[in-house]
Amino acid sequence: MSASEPAVTQGGSAAGIGALARPALMVAAFGLAGLVLRLAPGLHGLMSDTALLRGGVWGRVVFLAVASLFCAVGLPRQVVCFAGGVAYGPLAGAALASLATLAGAMAGFGWARGVGRAAVRRRLTGRMARLDRFVSANPFPAILTLRLLPVGSALMLNLLAGISGAGWRPFVLATLAGSLPQTIVFVLLGSGARIGHGWQAALAAGLFAGSALLGLWLMRRLASGGDAPDMS
Numbered sequence: 001m002s003a004s005e006p007a008v009t010q011g012g013s014a015a016g017i018g019a020l021a022r023p024a025l026m027v028a029a030f031g032l033a034g035l036v037l038r039l040a041p042g043l044h045g046l047m048s049d050t051a052l053l054r055g056g057v058w059g060r061v062v063f064l065a066v067a068s069l070f071c072a073v074g075l076p077r078q079v080v081c082f083a084g085g086v087a088y089g090p091l092a093g094a095a096l097a098s099l100a101t102l103a104g105a106m107a108g109f110g111w112a113r114g115v116g117r118a119a120v121r122r123r124l125t126g127r128m129a130r131l132d133r134f135v136s137a138n139p140f141p142a143i144l145t146l147r148l149l150p151v152g153s154a155l156m157l158n159l160l161a162g163i164s165g166a167g168w169r170p171f172v173l174a175t176l177a178g179s180l181p182q183t184i185v186f187v188l189l190g191s192g193a194r195i196g197h198g199w200q201a202a203l204a205a206g207l208f209a210g211s212a213l214l215g216l217w218l219m220r221r222l223a224s225g226g227d228a229p230d231m232s
Contacts, residue, residue: 036071066099071104074155077179078186085190093187097177102181105158105175110160120163128160137164140174145222147178148215178215182208 067080068192080100084093124132135142143166146157161171184206 032152055147059087060092060096064096064203067097067100068103068107069088071101071154073104074106074108076152076155077101077104078182081183081186082190085187085192087190090187090191091186093191094180095182097183098180102172102175105154105179106172108155108158109162109168111172112144112159117163124163131160132164135161139164140170141164143171143174144178145218147175148181148218181210 053194067084070080072078077097077100081093081097084097084100087093098186099143116180135146139161143157143161
């Protein structure tokens with residue numbers, strides 16, 4: 001579950017914040033998992049046993065290939081980010097997880113664009129048709145906003161952007177920028193679990209809250225200008 005379809009655009013701030021409860025629970029669950037891995041007898045060694053992944057260029061190529069496929073088929077990219085933090089630390093982990101996220105997103109975008117784009121667009125109705133018009137009319141701000149919101153399906157956004165009028169450049173740039181906050185959140189949780197820095201978990205929680213609120217604010221601005229779809 002990554003930034004994608006908004007749950008609310010015009011339903012009020014209370015409803016929008018309520019929609020963040022599930023992703024907030026996911027952040028808490030990953031933080032708890034990291035704590036268990038660190039403190040449980042016999043499990044902490046699992047996080048240090050990453051010699052294959054950390055084995056120079058080849059290890060990073062293996063991680064990037066597996067992680068890109070993981071993201072391309074719509075599996076939770078938070079797992080990739082957490083694993084990158086455990087294996088490589090905050091900086092290299094965030095870089096590799098970002099590349100894997102982008103590669104997976106581009107695979108979905110390219111596949112959707114290449115398989116009957118016009119025919120699929122003609123069959124869109126209701127909510128998906130409104131999202132298609134939204135993304136086509138405002139490709140960069142729309143995709144950026146939907147990526148920042150930690151709800152919905154990232155795979156569905158990749159496919160929708162592919163069949164919409166969005167170009168490759170706004171899609172790539174908005175995906176990189178919009179996905180980065182969540183990438184950093186889960187990389188920090190993974191890195192903090194391995195080395196035991198509690199401040200990284202606290203920073204991750206603050207960044208998650210800030211990026212989610214920014215996404216809600218952007219969506220409300222688009223809605224007030226009549227650009228965002230009414231998802232109610």
